[in-house]
Amino acid sequence: MRRWLEGLKQLRRYPSAVLGMLLILFLVGLSVYTVVAIPYSQALDLWRGGDHWRMHPVNASPVWADRLRGGDLPETQIISSDEVTARVQEFPGGRRLQIPLGFDYQSSAFPSELNLFLRVHDTERPPFVRFIWQAPDGSEQVIGGRRVARDERVSISQDWGLERRLGHVPHVGLMMDPGSGNPSQPEVLTGIHTMLLDVVMFDEAGSVSADLVVYGRVHGIAGTDHQRRDLMVALMWGTPVALAFGLIAAVGTTVTTLVIAAMGVWFRGWVDATIQRLTEVNMILPMLPILVMVGTLYSTSIWLMLGVVVALGIFSAGIKMYRAMLLPIREAPYIEAAKAYGAGDARIILRYMVPRVLPVLIPTFVTLIPTFVFLEASLAVLGLGDPVLPTWGKVLNDAQEQSALYNGFYYWVVSPAALLMLTGLGFAMLGFALDRVFNPRLRSL
């Protein structure tokens, strides 16, 4: 025990080890926070996509990336009818409501999309709604009108008729400065734009509520993907998944490998021979293609993959290495002494042989973790990621499928990659330092 503590103390002398430990602490902290803040089931539900994300822009880059470059790309603005006062005009058999959804727009870039979400309450008779756009310069533009049944989404940006009338995509045409010289390069008319809803209710009781969403071009710390999902969910949940996968796979393979190698050395004879032959067979079996095959034929669940990784990793080349280390230990006098006092096979293997090799194992184990983290990402990049769980690799896979680099969505690739790299570096730096502490032959170098 004291040897371990001393080893840890020595670690402080290596700046790379300290940096590595800080990185690992940060990742562990992030995963604990994530698991508490977004429970597992909620994360799965969020990542499935759909209605949660309808107020989010498509493929918006992170805010900081734009601000660092000195840009002023707009963020999403949601203007709710609950926050404005409507003008009410009563008439026999109904009412007329005028709801001004006004917002102050100061960005020099156009929004990415305009949508209106309407909800009708407490009425059987669908009201008629006219949409009027009031620009800051006082001009008005009638977008159209329609009967609204219950919940409805008015996709202003996809209104082809309006687009033809304006000569531009609606979210550009409605908000451009008509005075700006070149019509092929429209400029934003800054100021207060208002979407006026002119509602005619055929009922005394009913009411209408509306949300005007002016989708921005930037969103949050991580941006959004092609399905409007906030990438932050995947980046945060990717951390505990990656750490758990790496840790379990590394523990599973190294510890079982060591115990099996010790068993082979201790029992000799056919046990040893079987283990040796199995190792040779396993060395011939290519790991990744087998994983690919399992993923294709059975399921791509991350836990099944983990099981296969551990199973294939048990009889790895490491067995030969541990065997070479354990062979001289077998003949050591203290083993003889243990045998003399009547220790059983299991006791000798687990209490006397394995602990002797553990110090060598620790650095290997720490440096193995990132390998498995990257393995999980690799599988996800191949399209064999877990079907429901958000992971870094799956974000990369989505990005690749949507040709993120070609379309210039660099953030989509860079942020999961940066997290992967941090994980890799953290564990590798710690592992290298541990190697020098626990393997004295390297220490003098």
Next chain:
Amino acid sequence: MSDAPEMAQSVRSRGLWRDGWRLLVFSGKRLIALFLTVLVGVYLTIFIANMGGQVDELRLVQIRGVVSEAVRADPAFQDMTAQERNELIERQISLEVERLNLDQPFILRSFDYLYRAMMLDLGRAEQMHSDAGSRQVYDIIVERLPATLLLFGTANLLVFLVSVWAALHLSRRYGSLLDRSVVALAPTSAAPAWFYGMFLILLFAFVLPALPSGGMVTAPPPENRLDYLASVLRHITLPLVAMFISSIFISIYSWRTFFLIHSSEDYVEMARAKGLPDHLIRRRYILRPTLSPIVTSFLLMLIGLWGGAIILEQIFNWPGLGTLIFQAIGHRDTPVIIGTVVIFAYLLAVTVFLLDILYGILDPRVRIEGGR
């Protein structure tokens, strides 16, 4: 007197014969052992592939499809009623199932599969075909193999030579700034090559469009042989650099440590004390005794990189085995996937065999053991 040199020569030649014979026996034994290993490995692969019941199910679906298509298309059966035709289809399917032994228990058939896989009779692909149009899995794989060998052979050789050379130099002036920076950079090798490849594509194909982002040659391929070579060279640069970056630092680091340990051996100190020049010390006293571990690690690196190939090729759209297996996943083309695994297993076995033989030649201890 005059007999002495002749005798020495005959002794030497006899020694050579003996060594050669032992090497032959040794490699024969290894070959048999490896063959058995491959046999077990391939059998396990077939077993995994069939435990899902997928292969049989797919074959049944395929038979059903082919048979009903044939019956429906045949004008001779046009005037049959629907029921008669269905009966005919069922009869033909059961005949076909019997012909392919699909009604036999899996264990019996698995040996049949094993035999065919070992004979490299990998069957027909379900969806995919080679560029030349063949549906044979073997043809598809053979067509892709050279591209993989070109990329990974070049990259491995480059990394190996550069790292051993750099490590030899660094080990002589360890503690220098260069040495310390290599040690500091070693953890960057935790990331695989495809990871760096992504950034290289981002930088050199999109931000500064200087190199192609993927593929092996421009389409259509140039007629002129020199142009073809130049095009391949341009396309191979980025994946090569990606592999180089991802493994060079760790490789230099481990070789440097290795050489440092070996250059502090007593016999090296002794040679230094004798005043031998540096290059002689390096060649005769450091490199020669460490040759077999060097070769081992080179071949082990080859083994390790066979697996990593899949994603790097996919990222760079390199038309090799990796992209093939990726496409096969996309098409759910099981025969191609299994075929690729079998080919991988063979390639690994060949690598291991070469390793053993080289070991036998380089390490005198193995030679002696082989004759015992």
